[in-house]
Amino acid sequence: DIVMTQSPDSLAVSLGERATINCKSSQSVLYNSNNKNYLAWYQQKPGQPPKLLIYWASTRESGVPDRFSGSGSGTDFTLTISSLQAEDVAVYYCHQYYSSPFTFGPGTKVDIK
Amino acid sequence: EVQLLESGGGLIQPGGSLRLSCAASGFTFSGYAINWVRQAPGKGLEWVSAISGSDSSTYYADSVKGRFTISRDNSKNTLYLQMNSLRAEDTAVYYCAKATGGSCYSSIAYWGQGTLVTVSS
Numbered sequence: 001d002i003v004m005t006q007s008p009d010s011l012a013v014s015l016g017e018r019a020t021i022n023c024k025s026s027q028s029v030l031y032n033s034n035n036k037n038y039l040a041w042y043q044q045k046p047g048q049p050p051k052l053l054i055y056w057a058s059t060r061e062s063g064v065p066d067r068f069s070g071s072g073s074g075t076d077f078t079l080t081i082s083s084l085q086a087e088d089v090a091v092y093y094c095h096q097y098y099s100s101p102f103t104f105g106p107g108t109k110v111d112i113k
Numbered sequence: 114e115v116q117l118l119e120s121g122g123g124l125i126q127p128g129g130s131l132r133l134s135c136a137a138s139g140f141t142f143s144g145y146a147i148n149w150v151r152q153a154p155g156k157g158l159e160w161v162s163a164i165s166g167s168d169s170s171t172y173y174a175d176s177v178k179g180r181f182t183i184s185r186d187n188s189k190n191t192l193y194l195q196m197n198s199l200r201a202e203d204t205a206v207y208y209c210a211k212a213t214g215g216s217c218y219s220s221i222a223y224w225g226q227g228t229l230v231t232v233s234s
Contacts, residue, residue: 001175038218040220040221042158042221044158049208049224049225049226049227050158050208050221050224051224052213052220052221052222052223055213055220056220061222091157093157093158095158095160095220095221097217097218097219097220098218100163100172100173100217101160101172101173101174101175102148102160102163102172102217103160104150104157104158104159104160105157106157107157107158
């Protein structure tokens, strides 16, 4: 099974500052035949279901603000919020859909400093 | 508008069985893989199972394999999760979650509001 880890567990960032969340997979999620990383990022606000932000590691979902960006390949990935807004307070999860079981990271909680 | 409405949750004793349903609308149901993802109170997300859109290939987490069965009825636009031999550690909100494509090797585009399953005596 592919184990997903995230760092940090939580972070507090000032409004307008950058927030960076890291995700690491225990094996590569890059599928060589199509050169795609099977890695997604989700945002979950309290009392709500998760929401897709990024898929294929760096493709932003329609309607997601461009302050959210994803990068990385193979086993190491990053979600960046370029300028944190109050509405970005949430828990963020990475998710690999490269191989079953399709595992999630433990989550990173983002708060305002 | 995509809608996923889960039902069937509730309080069940350890060792019991429960069947969850997910009624889908607003998209071509048979064209998409659907997942069940659960979240224990105050905890993170745990992928449970997935079924593809067309050939109904199924996949399970190790923690539920042999106890849970995922199925779909494309004529009724409904997804099911039959849960047997329930344990206290199965207590969670269960989300029905639509994939971005027909294959289970897809990200999850849309999540329902979830249904709470509580396993306790």
